[in-house]
Amino acid sequence: MQFHLNGFQPGDPDVARPAPGRDGGAGGELPPEVDVLIVGSGPAGLVLATQLSAFPDINTRVVERRAGPIELGQADGLACRTVEMFGAFGLAERLLREAYWVNETRFWRPDPNDPACITRTGWIQDVEDGLSEFPHVILNQARVHALLLDAMRRSPRRLAPDYGLEVTDLVVPDDPAAPVEVVLRRTDPDQTGEAMRVRARYVVGCDGARSTVRRAIGRTLSGDSANQIWGVMDLLAVTDFPDARCKSVIQSERGNIVLIPREGGYLARYYIELGELAPGERTADRRISVDDLVTAARRILHPYTLDVGEVVWWSVYEIGQRLTDGFDDVAGAGRNDRPPRVFIAGDACHTHSPKAGQGMNVSMQDAFNLGWKLAAVLEGRATPALLHTYSAERQQVAQQLIDFDRDWAARHSARSHANAGLRDLYTEQGRFTAGVATRYGPSIVRGGTEHQGLASGFVVGTRFHSAPVVRYADARAMHLGHVAQADGRWRLYAFADRDGVAPGSRLCGLCDFLAADPCSPVRILTEPDADVDAVLDVRGIVQQGHHALAPTDIPALLRPRKGRYGLIDYEKVFCPDPRPGHDVFDLRGIDRERGCLVVVRPDQYVAHVLPLEHHDELTRFLTAVLRRPDAPAAEAYDVARSAS
């Protein structure tokens, strides 16, 4: 954590200085005009709100139908990739403290000698070594919300949701410069009153599978007509099932359970597949009670017992594999000539089974993809065309998720798979379920792969795969990826070439270019009175140990003077972790002769891998989408073009 740059600030450094006018805390009447109106305070809505609340000048509001935050139930799985994102929000420590850690998955099948009984057939490590520095964890969605709500409260915007408000209508004017008009009403029946109207530059529907916002922009969910029925229970129970505190995938002759232990040491969740609905049938028709669920669980667990102390929460619900045709109001509609103004995210876009624990994670990643883009456009730091990439990138991910879920469901229920079948499936798909298999396609914010060979482990389009390093200035062993905060900045990781910091090295050449050249994207994109790393945060990683480097050798750009006192930022330079097998150059396949530059977006995805010496290419790539708020867009492009 870095703080005190502009003078000592007493108090909790996790509580940001309030933006002007926000020192009174959260709340107040919904204003007639906002920058962003988020509809729904589920995981997608709150991740988006948390991200946007970090920007002092962006007026975001969140409206929520419910009267207050949820207290229990709902989703609970957080993939490694999601924990990485929570790290960027400064929430990883608290999440990891409180959550259950999924360390192993155990597999159970009918006992070949006595098929009425289940028997353990195997186990796997839940996350393969080195896939992420964070574990896969389980935490009640209510607590996940609470962490995000807390981050919002501590943000410069001091943001809190407006509960008890629902959107009833939404109009997108033809004039592309006009705001979206939203009509809302209070959900509390005691509070009758006139409809409220809000004009928003952008509206984001995070309002679930029955999204009003989706309907208002004419999108639909399409997919399977058949709906699966699922039963789910959170139990405080006593069982002699041997793997009660490990994630267990249990297939019996009488049905299947996915058992997920939960936070706190005693609670566990039981997912029970209850078959498919017939056409026209509805879940309610089956009148499934919690007793039915407990009875089913007991049957499946036989010969093990299940004595229920408390049913904390239960639900029976139907779900189909469905996907929307676009994540905004213009995508695919032949209207790419105008930037989108309404977006949808999370369950509003995709629904699928809870089996692989992907729902909450993919929804939050939708929002994390959109948040920095909205912020950049609203701050004038990016061309509005950037907003088209949201639907393009997330639609593809959602399609993969639906395909995965269909395959997963089929293979789960396939009777033919004896013993090892499911285990192999889980091993095979570990990267997908950990959330690190996402790879965005080429776009204005994802470059080509022509230089991928310089850093085979930082795959263009995938999330920046953190690795251990030692920070030069204070010899602290840490994770390189943890320098990335969710602050809207791009990170440029410059891995040194063979000549390191010697004058004339590729690394020094890049630093000199970035610091001083008129075509430098740092110079083009950063306001003159801002810190040099306000937009592009350049970090250097050398090949030698931290005792082999002198501070005076380090290029000035990597020891920048910042803030009102011109203090030195000492946290820009890193060295390899000397422990065997921990060298970042080896771990990520970095070309030791040539080094490389890894360009990472504000959402932690690798945008580009470039040779250190391809200065023009870097400028062209970044200035194609980014610009300086105080300069006309064309100017930046012109400068960039003159450099090419």
Place this chain on the structure above:
Amino acid sequence: MQFHLNGFQPGDPDVARPAPGRDGGAGGELPPEVDVLIVGSGPAGLVLATQLSAFPDINTRVVERRAGPIELGQADGLACRTVEMFGAFGLAERLLREAYWVNETRFWRPDPNDPACITRTGWIQDVEDGLSEFPHVILNQARVHALLLDAMRRSPRRLAPDYGLEVTDLVVPDDPAAPVEVVLRRTDPDQTGEAMRVRARYVVGCDGARSTVRRAIGRTLSGDSANQIWGVMDLLAVTDFPDARCKSVIQSERGNIVLIPREGGYLARYYIELGELAPGERTADRRISVDDLVTAARRILHPYTLDVGEVVWWSVYEIGQRLTDGFDDVAGAGRNDRPPRVFIAGDACHTHSPKAGQGMNVSMQDAFNLGWKLAAVLEGRATPALLHTYSAERQQVAQQLIDFDRDWAARHSARSHANAGLRDLYTEQGRFTAGVATRYGPSIVRGGTEHQGLASGFVVGTRFHSAPVVRYADARAMHLGHVAQADGRWRLYAFADRDGVAPGSRLCGLCDFLAADPCSPVRILTEPDADVDAVLDVRGIVQQGHHALAPTDIPALLRPRKGRYGLIDYEKVFCPDPRPGHDVFDLRGIDRERGCLVVVRPDQYVAHVLPLEHHDELTRFLTAVLRRPDAPAAEAYDVARSAS
């Protein structure tokens, strides 16, 4: 973390259920009678308050002269041992997130070729590998206080200090059963009024070097007549000194600096030794200004520059090596026939130089030693004789600290030490400065060393040295010592013998004894309606890997049924960490043939190491001091005696 045992509880599990009558939050008028009155809200006072606030039935109050919490300045170093204690309070994650980590210490001396300039002569790793699972960290005392205040607020007692109150007098009645009478007054000059009177069963003076409480019980500080003068500054500054972000011990021909980088990446503290006061001289006489300190720092750092942006805090103070003759109102006064009722802790007992960063740490450990003892006696779980051990144990530690400080100061200023001298000193004394060298002497809560050979790495009288393990039930890699929360419970770590959990093994024999024998200390000390681990928390550590053990093999005591639903506590059994070099049996020298039982006090110190089969000895040791609140003390002793 464990929670939801007695039914699902929504909300933050770090916020405890309030004790009856405490759900209105902290505060309210100071009542006429309290159990414990803590005088002073510095590190010692707040650690004690945090510890006591965990006990719902103990009414503790903290009075503080100042009008509110401090915002800056004061101490800042937290030794590994202190971080371990913060872990027991559930605060380690937040502390580690915010603090500066001291990874290396760098040494500087006059350059032999140009003695007017300093040059680096060496460095050492700050904490030797394996000494603690936590680092040595630096954090503003105000923030350390804030973390503790937050824990108090979230505790069952919802405790907060009463600011603006000072103690003016204190009377200890002759009747040993009578409470201490304390007179207080408001420090705010606008709030005139009558003196307030509070009767307290115990009073603890954490009121600093000029302690009123100490004076009231007739104790004095004695020691050196000479006082050293120290200057200290917290600076936001620009320097080209190469080790500006590493702890640096700088000896120049023009004076000495200890430079301590601080949290947040920019702030640093400079300690400057300014020599000794002449007899009768006072610091104020020297009229040392902050400019003098900056000038001195510049001289010492030559040839490096120092440009100060902001002096965040500075102070010039005198300090002598002084120690009190007793830490309570009876010790050494021939009055050991009556239990102490007034205690002093921290600077009220010992003063010394800030050089080795020990002050705040030793003060907090004073309080941590006292807290569980006061709680046990107030809850009726221990004989009041336990309270005598506080002065006995902490007086010895304070004496060692004073001796250490004198030696440290002498060796610091010794000109004869060229180059390696200080480096060797720091290496030699690493265990002491890390706070893990403390070893309490034999007492009713520290057994003998006759069985030390069974576990050479768990030294009787020292803090339980945590080691990595894998939790059996959920395969989670974790630290064994982290099961110890500051909840007043004793921990019994039973390391399995060669026969492991086979029937007839020593481990099973111990568990059977503890669960069922009338002489079992678990049965003697635990109320019948309480959870089996409410007083003695037994943990088992087996020798085999976690896949080689079946739940049905585990003794019932290590899978206890607890709470209103009789849920199984799955967190009692651990296996070795399979990574090479990480096996707890090897790391801590445990006898694999015979196993052993390590008895650990609520303050994490090893009280005893016993053979697993020495049941009577265990009962005798524990029942000599502990008792059941609802049984006359004699009864427990009788049972224990009949067992012997």
